[in-house]
Amino acid sequence: MFLELVATLFAGIGAAGLMMLVTHLTGRLTGRRLPKSLTPIAAGAAMIIATISSEYGWFERTRDTLPEGLTIIETVESKAFYRPWTYAWPYTERFVALDTSSVRTNQKLPDMRMADLFFYGRWSPVNRMTVMADCVAKRRAPLVDAIEFDDDGNVQGADWITVSEADPTLAAICEVP
Structure with a gap:
């Protein structure tokens, strides 16, 4: 459970960093910056997606590690x-x-x-x-x-x-x- 929490936090931090980079590059290339509010939205969306992915993947991960028999x-x-x-x-x-x-x-x-x-x-x-x-x-x-x-x-x-x-x-x- 702790590792899933850490993974979710890292997904949010990574998405926020990526969105900040996209916002910065977009501003340099076009002269118009994207709204800064997209950064926390991207972080939240990445955290939700990471949590859902973890929930849906639990059964397969556990099934694959079952001992023979x-x-x-x-x-x-x-x-x-x-x-x-x-x-x-x-x-x-x-x-x-x-x-x-x-x-x-x-x-x-x-x-x-x-x-x-x-x-x-x-x-x-x-x-x-x-x-x-x-x-x-x-x-x-x-x-x-x-x-x-x-x-x-x-x-x-x-x-x-x-x-x-x-x-x-x-x-x-x-x-x-």
């Missing part, structure tokens, strides 16, 4: 009234990635799978959650502190959520061989 299974796009351009071009502000190498099964319960999900957000730290998926009953449950396993591997104390077959989390976990 992490697969993006769901994205959340953002629209806001104070950013009217997001209604035409929404940007991705967070996403969920599945660690395909973490998918585990129990030989006694082959339709149950356990996997790690990672939650990425624009201005938040990465969070990890282990999830149990029942591929036959179409349900899943987060594995939290109160969870216990019996001798056969059945989960005790889980808050199961019944989901549709189109649920991206369940589909991604159950697809992994």
Whole structure:
């Protein structure tokens, strides 16, 4: 976040300097100077463009740095009234990635799978959650502190959520061989 602030400030300073140079050269060449008010306008416009570019580029930059084995299974796009351009071009502000190498099964319960999900957000730290998926009953449950396993591997104390077959989390976990 700090580096983006610095980049935005440098974009504004650079645009202001460039506009001052253009104003000076225009005055020397034509004898008529451009209005000095164009300098802060150019600086403000450059800062807005740098901020928007940073917002729209975050997902691609983050996706490109994901380690091998992490697969993006769901994205959340953002629209806001104070950013009217997001209604035409929404940007991705967070996403969920599945660690395909973490998918585990129990030989006694082959339709149950356990996997790690990672939650990425624009201005938040990465969070990890282990999830149990029942591929036959179409349900899943987060594995939290109160969870216990019996001798056969059945989960005790889980808050199961019944989901549709189109649920991206369940589909991604159950697809992994």
